[in-house]
Every structure is written in C-alpha cells, then in structure tokens.
Amino acid sequence: MNLGPFNALVAGWQSLPEPVALTVLAILGILLGAIANHVITTWCWYPRPISPWVRIDAWHLDEEHQQIANKLPPRSQLDRIPLLGWLRLRREAPLHGPGFWVRPLLIELGMAITLPIMHQQWVGGLLLPSGVPAAAVATLSSWMTLLFFVHAALLAMMVAATFIDFDERTIPDAITIPGTILALVLASITPYVFLPGQLAEGISPVTLQHPLGLNPKWMSGGGLLTCLAIWSGWCFALADRRVIMRHGVSKAIEYFLARLVRHPSWKILAVIWVVGIVAISIVYQIGGIHWLGLASSLMGLAIGGGIVWSIRLVGGWAMQMEAMGFGDVTLMAMIGAYIGWQASITAFFLAPLAAIVIVLIQFVATRDRATPFGPYLCAGTVLTLIFWDEVYNARLRTTIALMGDLLLWLGLAMLGLLGGMLMFSRWFKSRLST
Incomplete structure (x- = not known):
C-alpha cells in the first residue's frame, strides 16, 4: 500500500517494540493535552492567566484578568511540567477559583490514556469492515497506523475547540x-x-x-x-x-x-x-x-x-x-x-x-x-x-x-x-x- 512519503515513517514506527510505542504514545498524549490546555486559555476571545507556559507580561488581558495576573506569584519551571504542574498550581485557587486546575489535569491525563488505546484499536482493525480476516488486518496495519496519527491530531484540535466553545460560545x-x-x-x-x-x-x-x-x-x-x-x-x-x-x-x-x-x-x-x-x-x-x-x-x-x-x-x-x-x-x-x-x-x-x-x-x-x-x-x-x-x-x-x-x-x-x-x-x- 503506497502511503506516499509516510511509508518510511510508518515503517519506522511499526518497528518499535509495543511497550516502547505505547510509552511514547502516552507521552505524546500528555504533550498534546498540554498544548490543548495552552490553546484553551490563550487563543480564546478573553485570555485567562492560567496557562503556566506564557510569561505574564506577554498577555493581552482585559482589565479583570489583568488584575488577577498582577497578583499571581512567580511560577517555577516545575509549574510548567504537564500533570505535575497543575497539582502545584492549586495554590492559585484563590485567584482563579476552586478546582480550576482539575479540568486541565484531566485533559492531559485523558489524552495520555486515550492515545495508546486508540492506537491499539485502530491498528487492530476497529475501523475496518466487520469480518475482515486477521491476515488482511495485518496487511492494512500501515494504513491504520497513518490513520491513527491523523485522527490523533484531529482529536487534539477538537479538544481545544470544544472547551473554548464551552467557555465562551x-x-x-x-x-x-x-x-x-x-x-x-x-x-x-x-x-x-x-x-x-x-x-x-x-x-x-x-x-x-x-x-x-x-x-x-x-x-x-x-x-x-x-x-x-x-x-x-x-x-x-x-x-x-x-x-x-x-x-x-x-x-x-x-x-x-x-x-x-x-x-x-x-x-x-x-x-x-x-x-x-x-x-x-x-x-x-x-x-x-x-x-x-x-x-x-x-x-x-x-x-x-x-x-x-x-x-x-x-x-x-x-x-x-x-x-x-x-x-x-x-x-x-x-x-x-x-x-x-x-x-x-x-x-x-x-x-x-x-x-x-x-x-x-x-x-x-x-x-x-x-x-x-x-x-x-x-x-x-x-x-x-x-x-x-x-x-x-x-x-x-x-x-x-x-x-x-x-x-x-x-x-x-x-x-x-x-x-x-x-x-x-x-x-x-x-x-x-x-
């Protein structure tokens, strides 16, 4: 099956041992979740000073959120580590509201769990017509691998769009x-x-x-x-x-x-x-x-x-x-x-x-x-x-x-x-x- 320039990339990915591939996907899921969280709080109509990955002086905030930003304590490099950082940022709850850190934490954790499961299901033939022989599923695994990565990128964009829409319509x-x-x-x-x-x-x-x-x-x-x-x-x-x-x-x-x-x-x-x-x-x-x-x-x-x-x-x-x-x-x-x-x-x-x-x-x-x-x-x-x-x-x-x-x-x-x-x-x- 000709996947164009993706042939070599897909072949290289498929050569990885399964435990290594799943670990990489979990890390990739965390990173995609972190990017989605950054987009959710900074690409919206009214940015909020929640994301730990942007300098406070680089924000373009409305008056209300600027007052919050002026009260924020300095953030360390540990605050910028996905998952761990949100646990540390609980100290800012008096400014952002109780439990503000829960949603971004769950987004990153959810993506870390979802991507490895998606990969196993996609490559395992979930999207293929029912009744396809196991040998055919194996033959089409390179196609399903490419499809998985495309859908993973689409999923990350939909996650960001979904929560911005929830917040601001x-x-x-x-x-x-x-x-x-x-x-x-x-x-x-x-x-x-x-x-x-x-x-x-x-x-x-x-x-x-x-x-x-x-x-x-x-x-x-x-x-x-x-x-x-x-x-x-x-x-x-x-x-x-x-x-x-x-x-x-x-x-x-x-x-x-x-x-x-x-x-x-x-x-x-x-x-x-x-x-x-x-x-x-x-x-x-x-x-x-x-x-x-x-x-x-x-x-x-x-x-x-x-x-x-x-x-x-x-x-x-x-x-x-x-x-x-x-x-x-x-x-x-x-x-x-x-x-x-x-x-x-x-x-x-x-x-x-x-x-x-x-x-x-x-x-x-x-x-x-x-x-x-x-x-x-x-x-x-x-x-x-x-x-x-x-x-x-x-x-x-x-x-x-x-x-x-x-x-x-x-x-x-x-x-x-x-x-x-x-x-x-x-x-x-x-x-x-x-």
Whole structure:
C-alpha cells in the first residue's frame, strides 16, 4: 500500500517494540493535552492567566484578568511540567477559583490514556469492515497506523475547540483555518488519510467515490473548477461579508466591499486564497491519487461546512436571530476535510445523540441548560470514527447508493421543512406572548 512519503515513517514506527510505542504514545498524549490546555486559555476571545507556559507580561488581558495576573506569584519551571504542574498550581485557587486546575489535569491525563488505546484499536482493525480476516488486518496495519496519527491530531484540535466553545460560545479561526489547510495538505500527499469504506471490490479509503463507483468528471476540468469554487467559497466565507440593506442596494454593495477590506487580516486571507488556487491547480496537473485525495478533502470541507452553514442561514432567517455560530461552520468544514464527505454526513446526524449525554453532564456539573453546538459536532465525529463500519458500511452506504442524486434534493426539502417549522414556532410563541 503506497502511503506516499509516510511509508518510511510508518515503517519506522511499526518497528518499535509495543511497550516502547505505547510509552511514547502516552507521552505524546500528555504533550498534546498540554498544548490543548495552552490553546484553551490563550487563543480564546478573553485570555485567562492560567496557562503556566506564557510569561505574564506577554498577555493581552482585559482589565479583570489583568488584575488577577498582577497578583499571581512567580511560577517555577516545575509549574510548567504537564500533570505535575497543575497539582502545584492549586495554590492559585484563590485567584482563579476552586478546582480550576482539575479540568486541565484531566485533559492531559485523558489524552495520555486515550492515545495508546486508540492506537491499539485502530491498528487492530476497529475501523475496518466487520469480518475482515486477521491476515488482511495485518496487511492494512500501515494504513491504520497513518490513520491513527491523523485522527490523533484531529482529536487534539477538537479538544481545544470544544472547551473554548464551552467557555465562551466561540470557536477560534486560529484552530480551524490552520487545521483545514493541514488536512488539505495531508490529503494531497495520499488519499489514505480518510476513513476506510467498503466498495464493490473490497476495502477502500472514503474518497469522492460513490458506493457505485467514481464519477470520471471529478478527474477532468470540471472537477478542477468545482474544487477551485469550493476553495474560493471557503476563503470568502472567512471574510467579513455582512450585507446591510437598509440604505438601498447601491449602499449595500458599497458597505459590503468596504467591510471586506476593513480589517487588515483580509490581506492574509487574500494570500491564502491565491496560494490555494495555485496549489490546487498544481495538484490537478500531477493527477492520480494526489488529486483524488485533495478533491476528496475539499468535498468533505464543502459538505461538512455546507450542512451547518445551510442550517445556520435557514434557522437565522426563520427565527430572526442567530441559530448557530459561524465557528460551528468552520469547525465542521475542518472536520470534513479530514474525514471526507460521507463521514461528514454521518458525524452531523450523530451529533444530536451525543448532545443528549453532553447536555446532561453539563447540566449536572454547572446547572447551565445552554450548551454550544461545537462539542456535539466533535462528539458526533468521535462516534463516527468508532462506529464507522456499523453506521456507514451497514446503513449509510446502501442509502447513498439507492438514493443517488435524490439525496441532495431530499436535503434541500428537509431544509425547507426545517425553515417552515421554525417560522411556525416563532409565530406561535409571538401569539402566546400577546
């Protein structure tokens, strides 16, 4: 199996004795948890002086948190050691609140336990279709090893996004934009970064391939134009593009263009867009599995982000209020770029099941009934990874094959039905209040 430039790296990893590999993974889990903790407290909208890995004078804090930072005692190098450091920082509880150190400690410990278990399950064939012979599982172990490391990176990003969303109801672009670009780069190197599905000929990565076969149009100029449109749409969605219509169409256009370039970040976004256009065109010229992987990742981006964005637009229009944050759109677009379009659909529809458990835990812990949607999407993604064979191979694959293009029209009809139900709900509530 050709894993591209990852062949030598995966082979070197597989040559390690199992106890050594599991120890390395536990250490890696602790480090990823520590990075996630740092991101959670510093990349959020309102940074908090909790992370021991940043100098206090380097923080950009609001007035309240700056007052806390001014009262903090000096931190030693021992305070910066993962796990141990949080036990030592309990002394700062009067400033940050009782038990502030528990969550970051559990995140690092949880990642240290999760990664070795994930590795054993992934390489052991958990993601493969049921009934695969043991000899085939061994043959595919290099693919599953690569998939494990890709999913470990995705898990670390989802952990950071989840807890920032819990804290502030936001998901930073600083997580989702680099994460999406990384996914596209990995997919361009090899299509084996996607979940394994089961096609007519056997086991295959989940790519653009429909259960009934690959549409040759994706490998032609039409596929290139589609991918360029997806990339351009993603870059445009990241810009400040609000439309204000109360002063007429001409003023709306004027304000719209002015807002696009109001913030200096538009220059960075323009560079990202141009570099992406060139890179996508180059990969298309290379062709083969490299183009198949990149196009599959872009399609996952479009479907994953598109589902959430569509519901956001329809819900906002029907309820006359924001139904879902745009951070949820960029998060699901990033996830889709890693797991492909089929798995994006699965993850979105599994999210409400995960929400039931998350809402109960959140309510018991904080008595807060309002929970953000980002953690549900991340939990739905985890469920998709673990139960992929049962969900996709046994159910979704057959549904896609039978419905074909009707699946798109069904999705549009469901959006219309959702909008109608939300409008009726808003009207009914307004009648009750009068």
